[in-house]
Amino acid sequence: MLLSIEPDGPVPIYQQIRDRIVEAIARGRQPAGSALPPIRQLAVDLGVNFHTVNKGYDLLRQEGLLRLGRKSGAVVRRDAGSGPPDPGWTQDWTGRLRTLLAEAAAQGMSATDIVAECEAAIADFAFPAVAAEA
């Protein structure tokens, strides 16, 4: 998996690390059970502080996407084929999605453009339903 970040960008680096790993899981490039580099090694590879990577990994652990063990290291816990998410998580995600859509609407984006963007993103990710149809 290629993980790219913008160190001088407006998004915090730990958030970028978290986002790129979520995208890799969604695309099927990091399936459940696959290993991620240890925190120290990823920090060396990205040229950032250990704590920054640790923070990104910890976010993923809290979201249930990553398992962090002393011996096993960082392992992906869930992917598109792991079954439906917890109802609580879905409720939280729906709230965040509404905020994102509200931002687009507030900025003057048309509903057609929003749907087109969503469809493009969906086509990019390895949803179980999309895979079955293909």
Next chain:
Amino acid sequence: MSTGALLAAALPVLAVGALMCSLPAVTRPILQFGVRVPPERAEAPVIRRERRAYYWRTAAIGAGFALVAVTVQGHCPSWVPRVILVPELAAGLGCFWVARRKIAAVKNADSWFAGLRQTVVADTTWRTDPPRFPVRWLMPALAVMAATAAVGALRYPGLPAHIVTGSGHRVPKSAVLALVVAGQLYFTAVYSGLMLIVHHSRPDIEAADPAASTLRYRRFLAAFSRALLTMAALIDASLLLIALPDWQVYRLSGIGRALPVLPFAAGVLLLGAVAARTGQGGSRLNGNVHGLAPPAGIDRDDDRFWKAGLLYVNRDDPALVVGARFGVGWAPNFGNRAAWLLVAGTVAAWAGLALLGAAAGM
């Protein structure tokens, strides 16, 4: 004045001149004289002009210093030809800084990186499927060390307490043995230690072509590790050949006295050939392997972390060593305390070796 002596004086100076002159050719196009530039600016007029000027300047410096070395040979104290490489290197460094200053001035004035998406890319397969250190290629160096120990053990008891070295100095026999063993240990440990560290460091990945550049770096690392470990074996062989006449195994005269230099020279040529073939971080390898993954932006403008264009100082970067900015190789991260310890240890060991060499009359 013999032809051999003149060659001995001129060749090292010419070799250093050729090395300085060739460095821009093996460096990545996006790193021009220590200045990071966007890929589309790699052939900017200022860069082409400064590259051309650098080639001419360093070629003239190499030729000029070679002429001086040949002229002073036999007319000056013996240490003069040895130190002539220092001002030559300093002059080459001056040429580098002139080119760097001019390119950086245009880059900053025209804001080459303004509005570009600057990224850093990591390839997680580098850690989940890491490159392996070529242990087998360490065997020749260990074999030469074992051969040295065997010959030394056989010859040492029969030698007189003091021996006359090839340079005419009368030294204790233990001094020669200590120098050869310590020298072989030093070079083998430094080269294999460096490659071990590099195998655990980050690869040089180009954001504009991340997957292919990782692949090229893997091939570069494999080739360069083997070449460097072979170089260690050849240096060990040179040290053994230096010791053999002192241990009265054989005697050499005339041009034959240059025999110990041959393995070392072969190692330098091998390393130079590998560096010329692979380029910096494998940038000259397999030109047709491109576009394995979409570009992830362009490499981040990191000039501020490179002091004088050559020394990497970044306290936020936990890396011990990073890819060299100019030429082929690696540079320590002076923002990391462990790198200071590493450099200090290497220099201290080298100083110890030099003292031992002085004690052994070499």
